[in-house]
């Protein structure tokens with residue numbers, strides 16, 4: 671992918687427009703700030719504690735783009751009355767490979783921006799882009815996994831038309847509780 675991919679999401683009555691673009695080193699300070707949130711650390715297994723961690727994390731996203739197997743987008747919101755944008759979340763397409771019919775999505779929203787539909791709107795844009803960009807590579811199905819007790823994440827899946835598929839048995843230590851697998855198919 672030669673040019674950086676930039677996805678636009680329209681405003682809603684409750685929320686300004688969103689811009690999704692690949693993570694940049696300049697996002698590190700904002701990433702470290704939002705990563706202090708305990709819910710993010712618990713549910714998204716975020717372990718960004720310092721600028722050095724943040725830079726490592728952003729570099730890993732950049733390696734994914736270069737390798738063509740993981741596509742992480744910073745989600746930014748225009749700030750009313752200001753020229754700047756604010757980091758409000760992350761969406762990622764991962765486990766991508768040519769000829770493989772499935773890939774996986776992931777997401778988090780900064781604590782200060784939750785409850786305004788940021789994750790489902792960003793996920794919708796990511797899903798549309800993924801099916802379009804990887805159609806010729808045979809992508810047919812996007813998978814979304816969350817722990818059973820992550821009810822907010824289950825709501826994001828429902829609102830983004832990822833249908834519940836199966837219960838995934840716990841696999842400690844990485845997955846201490848059962849999970850849900852939700853699937854969205856191309857054209858759904």
Ligand SMILES: CC(C)(COP(=O)(O)OP(=O)(O)OC[C@H]1O[C@@H](n2cnc3c(N)ncnc32)[C@H](O)[C@@H]1OP(=O)(O)O)[C@@H](O)C(=O)NCCC(=O)NCCS
Nearest residue numbers: 709713714777778779784785786787788789816822823825
């Ligand atoms: C799950 C998560 C991504 C939802 O993002 P969001 O942008 O707030 O999404 P929404 O605004 O659509 O809210 C989804 C649900 O969160 C809950 N919610 C609403 N306001 C909330 C708030 N202020 N704080 C926390 N949760 C809230 C509601 O149950 C809501 O569902 P509803 O719209 O049916 O009421 C976000 O809570 C998050 O980042 N959590 C930590 C990381 C995580 O769990 N990632 C997913 C791993 S599988």
